[in-house]
Amino acid sequence: MSEIITQLSIFVNNEPGRLAAIASTLRECDVSMKAFSLAESVEFGILRAIVQNPEQAYEKLRSKGIVMKKTEVIGIRLPDRPGAIFETANVLGGAGINIEYGYAYTGDNGPMMFLRVDDPRAAVEALGASGVKTLKESEI
Amino acid sequence: MYWNRKIECMPREELKELQFTRLKTLVDNLYSNNRFYHDKMKAAGVLPGDLTRMEDISKLPFMHKQDLRDNYPAGMFTVPATDMVRYHVSSGTTGKPTLVGYTKNDLDYWTEALARSLTSIGITADDTMQVSYGYGLFTGGLGLHYGAERVGATVLPSGTGSTERQLELMIDLGVTAIACTPSYMIHMIDVADRIGVDFRRDTKLRRAVLGAEPWTEGMRQRIESRAGIQAYDIYGTSEMAGPMFTECEERKGIHVSGDLAYVEIIDPETGESLGPGQKGEMVVTMLTKEAMPLIRYRIRDLTTLMDEECECGRTSPRIERISGRSDDMLIIRGINVFPSQIEYTLMRIPEVGDQYMILVDREGALDTLTIQVEIRNEAFSDRVEDMISLKRRIESEIKKYLNIGANVELKDQGSLPRFEGKAKRVVDRRIMT
Known part of the structure; x- marks a missing residue:
């Protein structure tokens, strides 16, 4: 993946x-x-x-x-508006995926967040299904 | 294989006779010709004639390291300087350095002892031996050098240091055996890992003769599994001549050639003799030494005498792996702790790497013990709580085996000191008053 x-x-x-x-x-x-x-x-x-x-x-x-x-992590582009983190966390919480830690970074392509979750594959799937795009390495 | 079958396999009774004859000659001579021994025997109220059998040795007074220091430099020598062919000066593990002198015969017996020992672990004229002990004042380098030459092995006198170059030579020259300290062996293996040298694949190394510092069975297993070699324990102190005696291929204790040395084990507190199987302080009498005899010398190393004969056929008594030096004992919050016990505990924990340091401090009136360990890469977890629980687990193992609370600090690889000569893993920063 x-x-x-x-x-x-x-x-x-x-x-x-x-x-x-x-x-x-x-x-x-x-x-x-x-x-x-x-x-x-x-x-x-x-x-x-x-x-x-x-x-x-x-x-x-x-x-x-x-x-x-x-360590496998997932990356998410963060839209610069209130509630952006909530949406992601809410999807993961709803899918029963636990976030162990995370950190944010603002690169050339805007703000991004990296999350370590207990099941990264399930997280990518759950986020994808709710329209939150996870990043490929080439997109960072 | 034996180097000197007649002596090494001599029946016990015959050996005892030989020992007694040599002891008697030595004591007679010293009583008549040497001021120090004469006065010492007189003060203890014992005369040469009181010795009628080997067991009477216990009537003779002990000699201490302090005697050597008090009589520095030449007071303990029993031959004139013209008969001396070499000096060595001990590294002074504890206190001031000690000077040792050798006659030609002394060197010869020392080399003979090593030839027997090396042969007993299968080192022959076909071997190429790298001597990575320090050469010079320290006895390790020259001792093993001459011992290996005597069995006909090809010697690479590489000394300590320049580890990458040593590995290169080991590969290029097809070195099959090495002599060094266990901590230097570990260091070499670490360096090999780093530069991509695999001992099994790239070298012909089969055997290591390791000593000059106490080490544990756990450390041996790690060295053997990492380098794919057999590691043997060697024992000897500069006062005795230098490193002399090793295990045989059975690896059940160190054979102490009975024609050269007589070993007693005593209770360090009372000085009473302890029987075979009882752990105590080793007392050594060297039966052939000329330049600087040792009679009932309290060497301060702790071990057990194994009296039963070894399956290898040698009749010489054996001593167990040295578990520490009584001078090395740390008293921490009133509890006796030997660094070797700490090593023993650490080496049983797979997550712990091969390097560690022991730091003792005093905070207010309380002694504190800090143990720093390098963690293995495989043991590293990305989760802080996993690492903290590893730390706690090591602390609880220490507590379980030594009954003392310690603070364990996890360190990354390469951050603790490496030792090329004798390891100095204990730092006692308490100010003693």
Whole structure:
């Protein structure tokens, strides 16, 4: 299914300079981040990033010893009007799909939202059926 | 395969006679010719004539590391400098460095011990052995170097460091055996992973002789499964000569050649002798050393004596894997904790990587224990709560096995220190008053 987007999730120690070290590896590997969010606990963080060529970026970063995994997320274009998030969340809620986390980003093509849900395929289907278009990787 | 079948398989009774003859000669000589030993025996009220059988050794006073330090540099030497052919200086795991001197015979016996040990784990003239212990003042490099040469193996004296180059040489020269610290072995495997070298596919490495620091069975299993090799434990301290004794292929304890060393196990508190099977502090008497004899030397390593004869046919007594050094014991909130117990616990948890650090601090009046572990990539989850529950699970395992609360910090790969020589995984930042 092409409307599932591969997100890279990267483990980051919560200590000074660690994010910089990982960012420097990203640069070294020529990985360009389009959107990201940083989840944090007291001792560590998880960097979640949407990048160009995620498969290739994953291989490169793993070979540098970065602790990471590929996670499937879905992307939605957000119309710039009140209630836009509600509509999406409402469809997913109605379909019994749980949203674990999400983050938004404003790119060249307007605002978008990335969601990690417990069943991404069912989410794409449910959203599609109610007229909410999910994004392909090429559309980000 | 034996290097010296006659000695290695000598019947116990005969071995005991040989041990006693050597002990008697040594003690007679030291009592008459050496000020330190003469005074020490006098103070303990024991004369050479009081030794009538091997068991009488327990009448002799203990020697301590402090004796070596107090008599630094040359006070413990029993031969003139002209008879000395080499010095080594210990790394000073605890306190000041210790100087050890060797005569030609001392080097010869040390090398003989290693030739027996290497043969017992199947290393022969057909092998190419990479010696990745430090060369120089440390005994590991030169010791294994001469031992491997004596069995006729081809030696690659690579020392420590330049790990990528070492891997390249290992591949190019078809190295079949390596000697280094277990922590350096792990480091090499990590580096190999990173640069895309697969030990099974790209190297001919079959055996590793690992020692110079305490390590656990769990660490052995990890090394073996990651590199596809057999890893053997080697034991020895600089005071004894250096690394000397290994397990045999049975891998049920370390054979201590009885013609060279006599091992007793004592209760560290009372000094009383403990029988076979009882864990205590090892006391060593070196039966052939010339330049710096050791008589009932309290080596401070903790182990158990295994007295039954090994299936390999060697009659020498064996000691169990060293579980720690009594000096390494940490007292945290009144509880005795050995770093090896922590390693043992961590290595049983598959999500935990092979690198860890132990940090001890004091906050107010309370000791705190922090254990940092690198997590394996397979154990990483995108969900924060999964990672927190992993952390809690490691903490509860530590609590279960050591009965002490610890804070576990999860770290990413490569963020904890790597060690090329002896690992220093414990950092005690308490200020002792």
